[in-house]
Structure formats: structure tokens, C-alpha cells
Amino acid sequence: MGASGESFWGGRRVLLTGHTGFKGAWMSVWLKDLGAEVTGYALPPVGEPNLWSIIAGQSSGAKAPHSVIADIRDVQRVGEALAQADPQIVIHMAAQALVRESYRDPIGTYATNVMGTASLLQGCRSLRHLECVIIVTSDKVYENCGAARAFEESDRLGGHDPYSNSKACAELLTMSFRESFFADGPPIATARAGNVIGGGDWSADRLIPDCVRAIGSGQPVQLRYPDAVRPWQHVLEPLSGYLTLAQGLVEAPQRTPRAVNFGPDPASFCTVREVVDAFGARIAGKSRWARTPDPQPPEAQSLTLSSALARHSLGWHPSLDFQESLSWTADWYLAYSAGENMLAFTESQIARYRAMKQRS
Numbered sequence: 001m002g003a004s005g006e007s008f009w010g011g012r013r014v015l016l017t018g019h020t021g022f023k024g025a026w027m028s029v030w031l032k033d034l035g036a037e038v039t040g041y042a043l044p045p046v047g048e049p050n051l052w053s054i055i056a057g058q059s060s061g062a063k064a065p066h067s068v069i070a071d072i073r074d075v076q077r078v079g080e081a082l083a084q085a086d087p088q089i090v091i092h093m094a095a096q097a098l099v100r101e102s103y104r105d106p107i108g109t110y111a112t113n114v115m116g117t118a119s120l121l122q123g124c125r126s127l128r129h130l131e132c133v134i135i136v137t138s139d140k141v142y143e144n145c146g147a148a149r150a151f152e153e154s155d156r157l158g159g160h161d162p163y164s165n166s167k168a169c170a171e172l173l174t175m176s177f178r179e180s181f182f183a184d185g186p187p188i189a190t191a192r193a194g195n196v197i198g199g200g201d202w203s204a205d206r207l208i209p210d211c212v213r214a215i216g217s218g219q220p221v222q223l224r225y226p227d228a229v230r231p232w233q234h235v236l237e238p239l240s241g242y243l244t245l246a247q248g249l250v251e252a253p254q255r256t257p258r259a260v261n262f263g264p265d266p267a268s269f270c271t272v273r274e275v276v277d278a279f280g281a282r283i284a285g286k287s288r289w290a291r292t293p294d295p296q297p298p299e300a301q302s303l304t305l306s307s308a309l310a311r312h313s314l315g316w317h318p319s320l321d322f323q324e325s326l327s328w329t330a331d332w333y334l335a336y337s338a339g340e341n342m343l344a345f346t347e348s349q350i351a352r353y354r355a356m357k358q359r360s
Helices: 022-033 051-057 075-085 099-104 106-124 162-181 207-217 236-251 272-284 308-314 322-337 342-359
Strands: 013-017 037-042 066-069 089-092 132-136 188-193 221-223 229-231 259-262 269-271 289-291
Touching (some): 013 075, 022 037, 022 051, 022 236, 022 342, 037 075, 051 342, 089 106, 089 236, 099 106, 106 132, 132 162, 162 188, 188 236, 207 221, 221 272, 236 259, 269 272, 272 289, 272 322, 322 342
Parallel strands (some): 013 037, 013 089, 037 066, 089 132, 132 188, 188 259
């Protein structure tokens, strides 16, 4: 199906949850550039600086997004926002997205990731013009027994920590709603992606933001599990997958799967310390890291995805290798430090990525 473009997205009404977050802010810019009529629904952005505030402050006219600031767990407010926006496509990215935070607040994590998804799907039941729904979950939805192989969509769902388990629960909830209430209605699919990197992420307890803060303060980066292997990819990679999946659900629903992995090539599977070394060298000419001395919550030491289904059914494949992903990420932060217009810079990276997709 190739890359999604203006011919499909132009003028389409899209409700995007989680638009004030890192991935959601990138998605909101991309959708606006494609000509979609975007309504965002999310809590206020956390902390300063944050990508949403930067791009919203530099937007004007047709580029200015329509933003609803509210809680995804508020069933009534979600329903009202959906009814008012009357979307044709819903992309659900609102989430409590941090493993360590899920240990600190497991109840809040389940409430957001499970009941928030239920609130959204319940509201979608009454939409007359709905064409499809994408529920974004995580690569961590799988039952990880340390087998050190790439997970496929047919593998058993599970998750030991509250975050991972809540995302697996969101997968099961989506399946239930799909079979119970949408069997003859618009298609609903889940999308599973791994650790993403990219410019504009200042979240707590994420590797690249931790690197940026450590470099700025002249301190070594504190690493909990420096030898843990993760499927690193630039944020634009899974976002292109979500857009392609939505287009497939609308244009070819019978051939489009209802759960899809979007991961990098195996060459981009690398350890946490390798990411720190490469990013630090690109930003500051060197890197410094130290192992966190305090006991840490357990995390899977190896987690990789197979994207064969996405390639075969959607024609989707990653376009950036590990070094390119790090370079694009570093370039964003360097441009931000230089005082450039970051909405324009973000749009330029999206345009560059789309051009690569069209050539491949």
C-alpha cells in the first residue's frame, strides 16, 4: 500500500488521543501536513520544555491544531468530544507510557491504559461516519519468557510489570469490543511498536531525554540495565505504520490484519549502552554513563519484534537504520539548542522521511 499521502488523508476528520505527548505531537504535525482535519484529545503536556507546547506555539491558521484538554478516563467527556468531532478515523495514543511509573502508580496505569481505552471505544460505538480505529499499544504486550526471539503477532499476550500487563489488557479489551460491538461495523486494529527515539522528547525515565539532560549538566547518564537489548527506531517509523494501517483498514479491510507489529530491522536491535555511546558522540563528541547503584524494578533483558506481517500485508518496512535514527534525533536537539523554528524543523524531517518512503 506504500506511504500514506494527501490523496487519502486530505480533508479526513481524525480524532487523535494523546496529541500532547511525544509521539502524539509528531503525529499531529504529520496529519496536519497531510491535510487532515485533526482534533486532539489529551491531558496537558507534562513538564517544560515539551514538544507539544513548542509546535503549538509556532502554529498559526490552518496549521493550528484543535485541542481538547481532558482525561481519557472521563467517559462522558470522551463521548462528547467524539460526537463533536465526528471523526472518520480515530487514532488512540493516550496512555501512561512508562514502566517505572507503573510501579509507582499501578492503579492509575490500569485506569488510563485499560479503562481509558474502554471509554474511547464506548464513545466510538455511536459515531455514524467512523471508518476505522487504531489502538496503539506496545511491543511489551507479549508474554516475555526470555526466549530471545522476535515476537510475532500470534504470540501469547502477557506482561509482568503493570505497564506491560495493562497494555496486554488493552489488547484483550479491544478484541472484546471488536467482536461484541463492531462485528459488522468499522474495523478496529491494534498497533504494537518498540522503543522510539526522536527529537522533542523530554519525558522522565526515557533514555534519550536522560542523555540530553546528563550532557547538559555534565554528568554521566545513569543506566538501570546497560546491556538490555531493545528494538530502537525513530518515531516516524511506527507513525508511518499507523497511518498505513489506517489506510489499509479503510481501503482493503478484508486483507488488513487487526494486530500488527511495527519494529526496526534486526540490525537496529542493540543495547542501551550502545545507544548512549552513539548519541553522546553525535551530540557532545563523547559519552559518559554509569550503572544505577540502587535496586531497580525488573525489566526484560531482551525484547525484539518481527515486522514480517506488516511487510507482507501492508507493504510497510522501516526506512532508517540505527545510525540514521540517532543522527536525525541528535540533529533535532542541536537545532533546538541553536534556536531554530522547531515546527518548521519537525516538518522538514517528516517531509524528508516521506520522500524516502516514496522512493523505496
